[in-house]
Amino acid sequence: MTKRDYYDVLGVSKEASDAEIKKAYRKLAKQYHPDSNGHSEENDAKFKEATEAYESLSDSNKRAQYDRFGHAGMGGNGAGFGGGFEGFSGMDFDLGDILNGFGFGDAFGGGGRSRRSNGPRKGANVRVTVQLEFLEAVFGIKKEIRVPVTEDCVTCHGSGAKAGTEAQTCSKCGGSGQVRTTRQTILGTFASVETCDVCHGSGKEIKEKCSACHGSGKMKTVKKIEVDIPAGIDNGQSIRIAGKGDAGELGGPQGDLIITVYVKEHELFQRDGYDVQCEIPITFAQAALGSEITVPTVDGKVAYEIKEGTQTGTVFRLKGKGIPTLRNKDRRGDQYIRVKVEIPKKLNKKQKELLKEFEDTCKDNHQEQKGFLDKLKEMFA
Numbered sequence: 001m002t003k004r005d006y007y008d009v010l011g012v013s014k015e016a017s018d019a020e021i022k023k024a025y026r027k028l029a030k031q032y033h034p035d036s037n038g039h040s041e042e043n044d045a046k047f048k049e050a051t052e053a054y055e056s057l058s059d060s061n062k063r064a065q066y067d068r069f070g071h072a073g074m075g076g077n078g079a080g081f082g083g084g085f086e087g088f089s090g091m092d093f094d095l096g097d098i099l100n101g102f103g104f105g106d107a108f109g110g111g112g113r114s115r116r117s118n119g120p121r122k123g124a125n126v127r128v129t130v131q132l133e134f135l136e137a138v139f140g141i142k143k144e145i146r147v148p149v150t151e152d153c154v155t156c157h158g159s160g161a162k163a164g165t166e167a168q169t170c171s172k173c174g175g176s177g178q179v180r181t182t183r184q185t186i187l188g189t190f191a192s193v194e195t196c197d198v199c200h201g202s203g204k205e206i207k208e209k210c211s212a213c214h215g216s217g218k219m220k221t222v223k224k225i226e227v228d229i230p231a232g233i234d235n236g237q238s239i240r241i242a243g244k245g246d247a248g249e250l251g252g253p254q255g256d257l258i259i260t261v262y263v264k265e266h267e268l269f270q271r272d273g274y275d276v277q278c279e280i281p282i283t284f285a286q287a288a289l290g291s292e293i294t295v296p297t298v299d300g301k302v303a304y305e306i307k308e309g310t311q312t313g314t315v316f317r318l319k320g321k322g323i324p325t326l327r328n329k330d331r332r333g334d335q336y337i338r339v340k341v342e343i344p345k346k347l348n349k350k351q352k353e354l355l356k357e358f359e360d361t362c363k364d365n366h367q368e369q370k371g372f373l374d375k376l377k378e379m380f381a
Contacts, residue, residue: 003071006053014067018058025054120252123150126245127258132229134266138298138323140231146222147257150246153219156210158247160217167204172196175203202250218247227259231324232274235263268296274323274333279340282306287341297321297335304337312341 010024032047056062152158169175173196195201209215238260245255290308322333
């Protein structure tokens with residue numbers, strides 16, 4: 001029987017892109033797949049025809065041969081099936097992708113993809129938290145912390161085998177760590193590779209297990225580690241220390257230690273990025289007359305001169321008195337001081353008399369100012 005043109009089979013033009021060819025094949029494969037529409041000579045023939053066409057047109061070299069010589073350029077056996085429907089050894093499409101498209105991916109092990117699991121693997125990362133005082137976070141500190149980690153068993157040195165014995169090559173996988181299985185399906189012969197369930201991918205089988213670790217080769221322990229907390233670290237930030245996590249598998253490197261920092265609140269200071277904010281109470285007299293006040297900073301107390309007539313809520317800046325930056329501890333933010341004028345709650349008799357006299361003076365000044373304003377109004381009325 002004369003073969004139909006491959007482009008006609010897939011219903012695409014000769015200028016079709018690879019994506020258009022793949023899309024057309026997926027549609028036909030879903031339509032005529034025996035597991036979707038039942039077995040029939042017509043369906044089987046159309047599915048085989050579409051697959052043969054796709055194999056030729058999805059391969060750039062085969063497509064070029066077909067475009068030049070037609071079916072004769074395909075070696076007389078169509079797309080390389082050898083006259084039978086035995087398998088897909090020459091095909092370059094993602095079979096798992098196609099089968100998953102209409103619900104058969106799991107039946108074929110995800111399209112035959114596998115990942116070697118018997119090679120060295122990095123150990124798991126370990127996460128811990130550490131709490132710091134406000135000033136410890138500002139200037140940095142060395143901290144000794146306790147870290148729960150998994151290490152190689154000290155009794156068997158990670159082999160998992162009883163003292164005086166050693167692990168043997170796995171009898172099931174022959175040391176590869178993987179087991180290969182084949183399945184006969186309507187689509188042909190499919191092979192899948194899975195992790196060996198006896199050695200769990202290590203390629204070694206332990207006949208007599210270590211009594212300390214029960215054959216795992218690993219033990220849980222708590223280690224003390226001294227950590228340099230950098231100056232300027234903020235609440236919620238993390239530090240990563242390479243190679244201080246869990247032991248690796250099959251000779252792989254250790255995982256990392258990740259330390260998350262939590263900073264306690266301070267009774268005076270609040271952090272805003274690399275700046276520090278605080279509120280300072282001053283007396284009515286200090287605000288009115290001006291005064292030198294003592295201001296607390298993260299470095300200690302400093303003197304600061306406030307001007308007369310300072311209002312409550314006024315903010316002053318102390319440049320360079322903030323928090324060191326993580327990238328350069330010599331570069332620091334600023335400190336912002338908000339003053340709060342405190343009104344005395346208890347006054348003695350003399351203080352009350354003086355304040356009354358002050359109030360009267362203020363009234364006299366107010367009356368004089370009012371009289372002057374009235375004269376201005378009259379002048380321009």
